[in-house]
Amino acid sequence: MPDANPIAPPFYIGDLLVDPPVLQAPMAGFTNYAFRQIVREFGGAGLLATEMVNAKGFVWLDEQEATHPDRLWGVADEPRPLAVQIWDNDPEIMARVGKRLVDEYKVSVVDINFGCPVRQVTEKAHSGSYLLREPERMGRIIEQVVAACGPTPVTAKTRLGCTRDKIVIKDVAQIVEGAGAAALTLHGRTAADMFRGSADWDLISEVKPFLKKIPLIGNGDLDSAEKVVQAFQRYDVDGVMIARACLNKPWLFAQAQAALRGEPIPPDPTLEDERRLMVHHFELVKERFGEEKGAVLMRKYACCYAQGRRGAREFRKHVATIETADQFYAVVRDYFPSEQHAAAG
Numbered sequence: 001m002p003d004a005n006p007i008a009p010p011f012y013i014g015d016l017l018v019d020p021p022v023l024q025a026p027m028a029g030f031t032n033y034a035f036r037q038i039v040r041e042f043g044g045a046g047l048l049a050t051e052m053v054n055a056k057g058f059v060w061l062d063e064q065e066a067t068h069p070d071r072l073w074g075v076a077d078e079p080r081p082l083a084v085q086i087w088d089n090d091p092e093i094m095a096r097v098g099k100r101l102v103d104e105y106k107v108s109v110v111d112i113n114f115g116c117p118v119r120q121v122t123e124k125a126h127s128g129s130y131l132l133r134e135p136e137r138m139g140r141i142i143e144q145v146v147a148a149c150g151p152t153p154v155t156a157k158t159r160l161g162c163t164r165d166k167i168v169i170k171d172v173a174q175i176v177e178g179a180g181a182a183a184l185t186l187h188g189r190t191a192a193d194m195f196r197g198s199a200d201w202d203l204i205s206e207v208k209p210f211l212k213k214i215p216l217i218g219n220g221d222l223d224s225a226e227k228v229v230q231a232f233q234r235y236d237v238d239g240v241m242i243a244r245a246c247l248n249k250p251w252l253f254a255q256a257q258a259a260l261r262g263e264p265i266p267p268d269p270t271l272e273d274e275r276r277l278m279v280h281h282f283e284l285v286k287e288r289f290g291e292e293k294g295a296v297l298m299r300k301y302a303c304c305y306a307q308g309r310r311g312a313r314e315f316r317k318h319v320a321t322i323e324t325a326d327q328f329y330a331v332v333r334d335y336f337p338s339e340q341h342a343a344a345g
C-alpha cells in the first residue's frame with residue numbers, strides 16, 4: 001500500500017493521533033468557538049486549540065460567580081480533537097484547572113502556555129514566557145498538571161528563550177519531557193523578539209535530539225502549503241503549527257494536507273466564495289457573542305480576510321465602523337476587494 005503521507009506521517013500526542021501533523025495554534029482574541037468552527041469546516045488541521053485561559057481567573061470565576069471563563073464557550077460540546085490552553089504560574093492552581101478541563105470538559109489535550117511575551121502576562125503575572133527564567137518552576141507546573149490530568153495528554157508551548165543572548169530551549173526541552181509532558185511546541189523566536197525578524201527553524205530543529213520520547217512541533221512564519229512541506233523536508237520536527245496565516249486563510253490547513261499527501265494543492269476560494277465565507281463567519285460570531293459584540297469582533301476578522309488584496313485599505317476603512325450585521329453585509333458587498341492581488345491596496 002502506498003504511504004498516504006509520504007512527506008510527514010501523523011504522530012501521537014500521548015494516545016491522540018494527530019493526523020495530519022499540522023496544528024491550529026492558540027490565538028487570544030481569535031481562536032474562539034466561531035473561528036474553530038470555520039477551521040473545522042475547511043478541514044486539514046490535525047488538532048485545534050482554544051485561546052489561552054487564565055487558571056487563576058478560572059478558579060476565581062468558579063468560586064465567586066459560579067461561572068466559567070468566556071473563552072471556554074462551546075468547548076464542552078464541539079467536535080474533538082481539541083486542546084485547551086491554560087496559563088499561570090502556580091502549579092497547584094494549574095493542576096486544579098487541568099483536572100476540571102479533563103473531568104468536566106473532556107478536552108483532548110491540556111496545553112500550557114510558556115511562551116506569551118505580553119507584559120500583562122510576563123511582568124505582571126510572572127507567567128507565559130517569563131517562566132523561561134524559572135525552568136524548574138515550569139517543570140513543577142507540568143508535573144502537577146500531568147498528575148492531575150490522568151491519561152489526558154499535557155503539552156507545553158514555548159519560545160527559544162527570553163532573549164537572543166539567552167537561548168535556554170535545549171535545557172528547557174529536557175525539563176519539559178522529564179516532567180511528563182506529551183509534546184513540546186516551539187515558536188522559533190525569543191520573547192524579546194515578540195514577532196520581529198524570522199522564526200529560527202534551524203534552532204527549532206536542533207532541539208529535536210534533546211527529546212527522547214515526545215514529539216516536537218515547530219511553529220513560526222508558515223503561511224503557505226509549500227512552506228509547510230519545506231518545514232518537514234528541511235527540519236527535524238514531528239509536526240508544525242500555524243497561527244497568523246490561518247486568520248487570513250483558514251483553508252490553509254486543507255491545502256497543506258493535500259501538499260503533504262503529494263496531491264495537487266486546492267486553489268484558494270474565489271472572491272465570491274470569500275464573501276460568502278465572511279457572511280457565514282459573521283453568523284457564527286453572532287451566535288456566540290450576539291450582534292453588537294460580534295460586529296466589533298468581526299471587524300478584525302474581515303481585515304484579516306482582506307489582507308494582501310487590492311482594495312483592502314478601502315475595505316478596512318469601511319469595515320472598521322460597522323455596528324450591525326446589515327452594515328457588515330453591505331460593506332462586504334460594496335467594498336470587499338474584487339480582484340485577488342499580492343500587494344495590499
Ligand SMILES: Cc1cc2nc3c(=O)[nH]c(=O)nc-3n(C[C@H](O)[C@H](O)[C@H](O)COP(=O)(O)O)c2cc1C
Nearest residue numbers: 025026027028051052157187220221222242243244
Ligand atoms: C493575535 C495573536 C494571539 C496569540 N495568542 C496566543 C495564545 O493565546 N497562546 C499562545 O500560546 N500563543 C499565542 N500566540 C502565538 C501563536 O500561537 C504563534 O506561536 C505565533 O503567532 C507564531 O506563529 P505564526 O508565525 O504562525 O503566527 C498568539 C499570536 C497572535 C498573532
